[in-house]
Amino acid sequence: DAGVTQSPTHLIKTRGQQVTLRCSPKSGHDTVSWYQQALGQGPQFIFQYYEEEERQRGNFPDRFSGHQFPNYSSELNVNALLLGDSALYLCASSLEPRGSPLHFGNGTRLTVT
Amino acid sequence: AQTVTQSQPEMSVQEAETVTLSCTYDTSESDYYLFWYKQPPSRQMILVIRQEAYKQQNATENRFSVNFQKAAKSFSLKISDSQLGDAAMYFCAYRDLSNFGNEKLTFGTGTRLTIIP
Numbered sequence: 224d225a226g227v228t229q230s231p232t233h234l235i236k237t238r239g240q241q242v243t244l245r246c247s248p249k250s251g252h253d254t255v256s257w258y259q260q261a262l263g264q265g266p267q268f269i270f271q272y273y274e275e276e277e278r279q280r281g282n283f284p285d286r287f288s289g290h291q292f293p294n295y296s297s298e299l300n301v302n303a304l305l306l307g308d309s310a311l312y313l314c315a316s317s318l319e320p321r322g323s324p325l326h327f328g329n330g331t332r333l334t335v336t
Numbered sequence: 337a338q339t340v341t342q343s344q345p346e347m348s349v350q351e352a353e354t355v356t357l358s359c360t361y362d363t364s365e366s367d368y369y370l371f372w373y374k375q376p377p378s379r380q381m382i383l384v385i386r387q388e389a390y391k392q393q394n395a396t397e398n399r400f401s402v403n404f405q406k407a408a409k410s411f412s413l414k415i416s417d418s419q420l421g422d423a424a425m426y427f428c429a430y431r432d433l434s435n436f437g438n439e440k441l442t443f444g445t446g447t448r449l450t451i452i453p
Contacts, residue, residue, distance in 0.1 A: 256440070256441075263445075265340075265427050265443030265444050265445050265446050266381070266441070271440065279439065281440060311379060315381070315441075324383055329378060330379045
């Protein structure tokens, strides 16, 4: 039973570029959340997708956008990258109803130079 | 807004001994979950233990147990018989369940636990 998988593992981008991160949820899960974890900090909630719609959003600018596909996989897109976007991006999946445990992937380490 | 505070950036413990990690939180809600997650160098967040706010009994998972003080808004993690594999960053997290759709996790800043052989 595959857990949450994220790709790529690492990537390096230049300021101003755009990036797409991908996440496949744990088998049977239908809800995907994205978190940003800066170095030495706890993860910060970006947004959550359920039934292909953004259900909840954290305090992140519109440069951060996402998508959920019919197979429940998800993408996180970040436009006009800033140095401050350098972080570990974690994807977590869960199964409705609410309150079910989140399962996290190993994350994508994004470095913006 | 809910906040989670972990006041111990680093802790260390001798192998086989017991250690307690502290966490406090602030919320005006009554329906929520509290969690402890472990993040080893592999970077994956691993759920250690979960506590439902409506339950008075403290959660226990093998060597891991919590001391949940709802009135004091305190949620500490006790690790008994510490093992080398317990070395990791530990994050306390809060999840509000009062409103459908508002289910994000709010994390503390973490405590780095070192196990001394």
